[in-house]
Amino acid sequence: MAEPEELSNMTFYVPIKQKLIFPKENFRNYNPALNITTHLTSDEKEVKTIPNLQYSLKFFVNTYKENGKISYSFCLFGIEEGHQIGVKFSLFVKSANYFVIHDKVFTKECHRCNYSFSTFKEFVNPEANFIVDGKFIIEMKGLLIFKGDVIPKVLLNAGVLGQGLWERDDKDFKIVVKNEGSIMIHKLVLATQSDSFNGMLQSGMQEAITNTLQITDFNLKTVGLAVEFFYERNIFETLTFDDAFELLRFADKYRIPYLQDRLEFYLSVHLSPATVCKFTNGSIYANSINLQQECSDFLMLCSRFTIAVDDLEELNKEFAVEIFKKSFSSH
Numbered sequence: 001m002a003e004p005e006e007l008s009n010m011t012f013y014v015p016i017k018q019k020l021i022f023p024k025e026n027f028r029n030y031n032p033a034l035n036i037t038t039h040l041t042s043d044e045k046e047v048k049t050i051p052n053l054q055y056s057l058k059f060f061v062n063t064y065k066e067n068g069k070i071s072y073s074f075c076l077f078g079i080e081e082g083h084q085i086g087v088k089f090s091l092f093v094k095s096a097n098y099f100v101i102h103d104k105v106f107t108k109e110c111h112r113c114n115y116s117f118s119t120f121k122e123f124v125n126p127e128a129n130f131i132v133d134g135k136f137i138i139e140m141k142g143l144l145i146f147k148g149d150v151i152p153k154v155l156l157n158a159g160v161l162g163q164g165l166w167e168r169d170d171k172d173f174k175i176v177v178k179n180e181g182s183i184m185i186h187k188l189v190l191a192t193q194s195d196s197f198n199g200m201l202q203s204g205m206q207e208a209i210t211n212t213l214q215i216t217d218f219n220l221k222t223v224g225l226a227v228e229f230f231y232e233r234n235i236f237e238t239l240t241f242d243d244a245f246e247l248l249r250f251a252d253k254y255r256i257p258y259l260q261d262r263l264e265f266y267l268s269v270h271l272s273p274a275t276v277c278k279f280t281n282g283s284i285y286a287n288s289i290n291l292q293q294e295c296s297d298f299l300m301l302c303s304r305f306t307i308a309v310d311d312l313e314e315l316n317k318e319f320a321v322e323i324f325k326k327s328f329s330s331h
Contacts, residue, residue: 052078068120089142162232180220248286
């Protein structure tokens with residue numbers, strides 16, 4: 001993993017998306033004699049990696065005489081003073097074959113941008129197919145782009161209980177790793193991490209009798225990192241991407257959902273045009289379906305916004321074929 005000063009100079013990418021469904025009734029019974037604008041607002045969605053950062057779409061419907069029009073705005077709330085966040089997003093209505101792309105830099109002072117959508121007359125025309133089966137459905141997909149000093153570190157702070165148990169010398173279960181060595185752990189700590197470990201320790205199997213587990217398909221470093229995580233120690237400060245994918249494979253084999261979730265989150269934070277092909281291959285290797293989907297979505301966004309991707313020739317061939325098919329079959 002990069003050093004802190006290197007991270008501050010890196011560019012990070014966070015995918016965003018939103019699907020809005022407005023009933024036809026929202027666009028009925030407008031009085032063309034009145035110059036009134038109605039607001040249709042989406043819920044504000046949290047950006048998963050940035051505390052207090054939210055985004056939303058707002059639609060404005062005006063039906064005044066022949067000048068009635070529909071417009072919309074994209075809003076980004078919670079930007080800190082001095083920070084700039086680039087936003088690339090596409091807006092599309094599949095039923096009407098409507099598709100636009102926007103590219104804008106947002107700041108605390110400039111956190112909203114307005115766009116024209118259509119005239120009201122065009123919008124309600126049945127032949128335009130904006131409203132189908134009594135609904136207007138519009139989707140937004142995009143990327144937030146910012147420097148590393150905006151993004152928080154992925155931390156798991158050691159709790160008092162975890163730290164206290166880690167320091168105790170009464171660990172009562174041994175994990176033997178190939179011919180590399182062994183690691184001691186409290187049996188109860190191990191049992192609480194997954195149904196797989198708990199079932200093994202409750203079943204009367206040899207591992208439960210001997211208080212020893214033999215692991216032959218992972219190295220000592222991977223198992224050691226997992227055990228540190230079990231004791232709530234922050235392993236992410238120095239975790240390399242290669243080690244993360246080995247841990248992710250370990251979490252998948254032994255069905256450790258919280259470790260898997262934290263690793264997927266950690267890797268998704270570092271998803272970028274420079275890493276997406278490596279991460280795609282790693283997610284396939286580690287059998288991480290969630291991360292595979294995130295990589296697929298990210299590659300589709302890079303294709304849409306013509307963002308160059310590193311190491312494309314190294315991308316898993318079957319996965320590459322699926323991405324190619326998707327890029328010609330949907331927005």
